[in-house]
Amino acid sequence: MSVQITNGALVCEEKVELIGDITIGARTLIHPSVKIIAEAGPIIIGENNLIEEQTIIINRFKEGDDESKMKVMIIGDNNVFEVGTYSEALKVGDNNIFECKSKIGREVTISNGCIIGAMCSLDTNEILQDNTIITGNQRRIANEKPQSQLSQLDFLSKLLTNFQKFKKTNVK
Amino acid sequence: MATLIDANKVKYLCSCKRLKPLSYLYYCKYCKPFTLKCKDCVIHEIDQKFFCANCFDNKVQKEVMSVKYKCASCFNCPVCKNLLLIRASSIKPPKDGVQSPLAVSQSSPALVTQTPNASSSNPATPQQSPQAPQQGQKVFYLICVFCRWTTRDVGIPDVTSAPGGWKLQENPHVKRIQELTEGYKVIAAREKLEKDRKKYPNLKRRSLYISGSSSSSSILHADKYGILAPVQKRLAATASIGNQNLDPQITMEQQFRSLVKPAQTVDSFEELPEDFFANPPNINSITSINQRHANPDFQPSKASELYPLNKFYQSKESKRCSGCEHNVLKPESNVISIKFKLHQMALFLVPEVRIMTIPKWTLNEENEVILSITNRYESDVTVSFVNIDNENVLNLSGFKPTAKIEFKTRDDLSIVIDRQDNSKVQQAQLKQSDLETNGFLCFRRDNKIAVKCTVTPFLSNTEIKDHVKCVFGLKCSINMPEISSPQVQGSTPTTKENFVNSVITHYVFVDFGPLRLEDGLKVVPTPRFIDDCLKASLNK
Numbered sequence: 120m121s122v123q124i125t126n127g128a129l130v131c132e133e134k135v136e137l138i139g140d141i142t143i144g145a146r147t148l149i150h151p152s153v154k155i156i157a158e159a160g161p162i163i164i165g166e167n168n169l170i171e172e173q174t175i176i177i178n179r180f181k182e183g184d185d186e187s188k189m190k191v192m193i194i195g196d197n198n199v200f201e202v203g204t205y206s207e208a209l210k211v212g213d214n215n216i217f218e219c220k221s222k223i224g225r226e227v228t229i230s231n232g233c234i235i236g237a238m239c240s241l242d243t244n245e246i247l248q249d250n251t252i253i254t255g256n257q258r259r260i261a262n263e264k265p266q267s268q269l270s271q272l273d274f275l276s277k278l279l280t281n282f283q284k285f286k287k288t289n290v291k
Numbered sequence: 292m293a294t295l296i297d298a299n300k301v302k303y304l305c306s307c308k309r310l311k312p313l314s315y316l317y318y319c320k321y322c323k324p325f326t327l328k329c330k331d332c333v334i335h336e337i338d339q340k341f342f343c344a345n346c347f348d349n350k351v352q353k354e355v356m357s358v359k360y361k362c363a364s365c366f367n368c369p370v371c372k373n374l375l376l377i378r379a380s381s382i383k384p385p386k387d388g389v390q391s392p393l394a395v396s397q398s399s400p401a402l403v404t405q406t407p408n409a410s411s412s413n414p415a416t417p418q419q420s421p422q423a424p425q426q427g428q429k430v431f432y433l434i435c436v437f438c439r440w441t442t443r444d445v446g447i448p449d450v451t452s453a454p455g456g457w458k459l460q461e462n463p464h465v466k467r468i469q470e471l472t473e474g475y476k477v478i479a480a481r482e483k484l485e486k487d488r489k490k491y492p493n494l495k496r497r498s499l500y501i502s503g504s505s506s507s508s509s510i511l512h513a514d515k516y517g518i519l520a521p522v523q524k525r526l527a528a529t530a531s532i533g534n535q536n537l538d539p540q541i542t543m544e545q546q547f548r549s550l551v552k553p554a555q556t557v558d559s560f561e562e563l564p565e566d567f568f569a570n571p572p573n574i575n576s577i578t579s580i581n582q583r584h585a586n587p588d589f590q591p592s593k594a595s596e597l598y599p600l601n602k603f604y605q606s607k608e609s610k611r612c613s614g615c616e617h618n619v620l621k622p623e624s625n626v627i628s629i630k631f632k633l634h635q636m637a638l639f640l641v642p643e644v645r646i647m648t649i650p651k652w653t654l655n656e657e658n659e660v661i662l663s664i665t666n667r668y669e670s671d672v673t674v675s676f677v678n679i680d681n682e683n684v685l686n687l688s689g690f691k692p693t694a695k696i697e698f699k700t701r702d703d704l705s706i707v708i709d710r711q712d713n714s715k716v717q718q719a720q721l722k723q724s725d726l727e728t729n730g731f732l733c734f735r736r737d738n739k740i741a742v743k744c745t746v747t748p749f750l751s752n753t754e755i756k757d758h759v760k761c762v763f764g765l766k767c768s769i770n771m772p773e774i775s776s777p778q779v780q781g782s783t784p785t786t787k788e789n790f791v792n793s794v795i796t797h798y799v800f801v802d803f804g805p806l807r808l809e810d811g812l813k814v815v816p817t818p819r820f821i822d823d824c825l826k827a828s829l830n831k
């Protein structure tokens with residue numbers, strides 16, 4: 120049970136709760152007031168992810184789950200969790216955007232390049248196709264993956280170092 | 292917050308016997324006594340000036356009709372109906388070194404000839420890299436910032452000059468529609484002529500059926516006394532369309548048939564594909580009913596057939612009193628302005644009642660409730676409360692009260708509510724006269740007061756889930772500047788404004804919500820500032 124922060128990742132000190140077995144990949148930026156809770160198994164977060172304020176990422180048992188079976192939650196690379204996202208999804212691929220206050224259930228598998236719109240709640244048992252866009256009460260498949268948020272990530276990484284204290288990294 | 296959040300909690304009786312929230316009501320100052328008017332009992336008038344709410348392009352009705360009220364340069368998203376924005380991007384040179392035909396055609400020939408050798412021999416020259424902005428020409432496409440739909444999704448080619456020029460769908464039936472409208476225009480013109488002939492039987496048929504310029508000249512000749520001026524005007528407009536086939540021997544139906552090809556009967560339809568029945572629908576690729584109806588020309592059923600929707604031109608609306616035809620609401624004619632030339636909203640005349648507290652209801656017992664009353668009129672208003680037992684009021688409005696509201700105070704008590712004064716900040720404080728009401732009036736600040744009343748719900752067992760609803764009268768006495776009718780105003784110009792005191796009783800219908808506070812509904816306790824106000828007033 121330990122929190123492993125890879126060298127290059129920026130995890131703010133302020134009000135960030137990391138509970139359980141968590142691995143955070145390089146160049147991932149975690150804003151203040153983020154909760155990442157690994158109750159029902161470890162959480163592995165990839166590289167270049169942007170996790171904004173008040174996001175909750177939680178690996179926890181559903182009612183009726185066999186509590187002796189741990190499952191690993193894997194979040195890929197280049198994902199953006201906007202302010203107030205709540206995610207229980209066990210598998211999240213790459214280049215996804217979770218807009219503000221979106222809510223994802225445990226049974227959903229997010230593939231790559233998906234956008235979950237603001238305030239959208241998805242608690243189905245399905246594998247989202249690549250480049251699915253869900254907004255309001257509609258969904259469709261886009262032709263291409265959303266624009267890369269790397270420049271935003273770079274900008275924020277530079278800016279936040281002036282104002283925030285970061286947790287120490289412990290993995291090279 | 293009766294006007295802002297839950298407008299339907301407190302309603303007023305309109306002069307047409309409908310119950311409406313105060314924010315939906317207007318008043319007419321010419322009809323005595325001042326009558327309230329709602330949107331269902333005023334005359335609506337549409338401004339002749341049409342404008343696009345996005346680009347503020349404005350046109351008169353004839354012009355917008357010819358473009359079907361659609362703005363040519365502004366579009367809404369076909370998926371979510373939000374506004375589409377124009378986004379620019381530069382063409383990136385392909386990485387494999389083979390220039391796409393698009394890039395070739397759009398890069399300026401001067402640049403290509405400058406370094407023809409470099410570009411052909413080495414694809415990675417700075418000329419082709421994104422760092423050279425003069426090379427990558429800007430292209431524009433439309434994007435919805437809400438759902439991220441772009442014109443590229445349906446394969447609409449980017450354009451090089453914004454705005455406009457996107458290749459949109461063309462209705463395949465355009466010709467037929469035009470044919471039909473033209474046909475009907477001719478018929479309409481002929482009908483009009485025939486009506487005119489009935490109206491003015493003395494007018495010789497010959498003069499009506501002579502075509503174009505000679506017809507108007509012959510009428511001019513006949514119209515010695517100017518009686519036929521309106522006919523003449525209409526004739527001039529219709530003669531050009533209706534003059535071709537105006538032999539009275541031909542019936543209207545025959546004439547129409549000669550103009551319009553009859554519709555063809557369809558006797559076979561393309562059958563639905565097998566997988567329509569066999570496979571479950573893919574919700575990612577079908578459109579919703581709203582999306583289909585948003586584009587009636589095509590009614591796309593697949594998401595891949597969604598095209599940008601032109602934004603519609605809009606128009607401002609003014610409203611008139613149905614009794615005296617004076618304006619009660621008139622917007623400024625400038626399309627960019629959101630102000631009004633005249634707006635007689637009832638909110639600015641009638642004190643607004645809001646519910647301040649909600650108790651835990653007990654049946655058939657008195658429950659204490661606090662109501663607040665706000666005066667938005669430009670001078671002080673004197674109000675008093677009337678308990679209503681009158682069945683007439685209730686019968687008229689179709690309102691069924693389930694509770695009795697009582698104001699336990701002297702019958703003749705009248706309270707002055709100050710006008711709004713933004714120039715100074717006032718402390719919440721009761722006046723000396725307020726203290727004599729024995730706590731009936733429990734709060735006063737600026738133009739707002741609060742009063743305590745008792746509500747007794749008398750629901751039977753079967754109605755236990757019903758709302759607690761009651762009605763009372765709010766008698767308002769205000770000073771209004773006297774309105775003299777226009778004729779009088781012209782003859783005797785007055786320098787001083789005369790104020791007339793007028794007393795109106797408004798019927799206020801309050802819905803306190805369900806008797807049983809369930810599903811997250813909570814008791815709303817007396818706010819602290821009410822006690823503070825009482826204390827501050829007593830300490831003084």
Ligand SMILES: [Zn+2]
Nearest residue numbers: 305307329332
């Ligand atoms: Zn009305």
Ligand SMILES: [Zn+2]
Nearest residue numbers: 343346362365
């Ligand atoms: Zn426009």
Ligand SMILES: [Zn+2]
Nearest residue numbers: 368371435438
């Ligand atoms: Zn959209």
Ligand SMILES: [Zn+2]
Nearest residue numbers: 319322612615
């Ligand atoms: Zn009137």
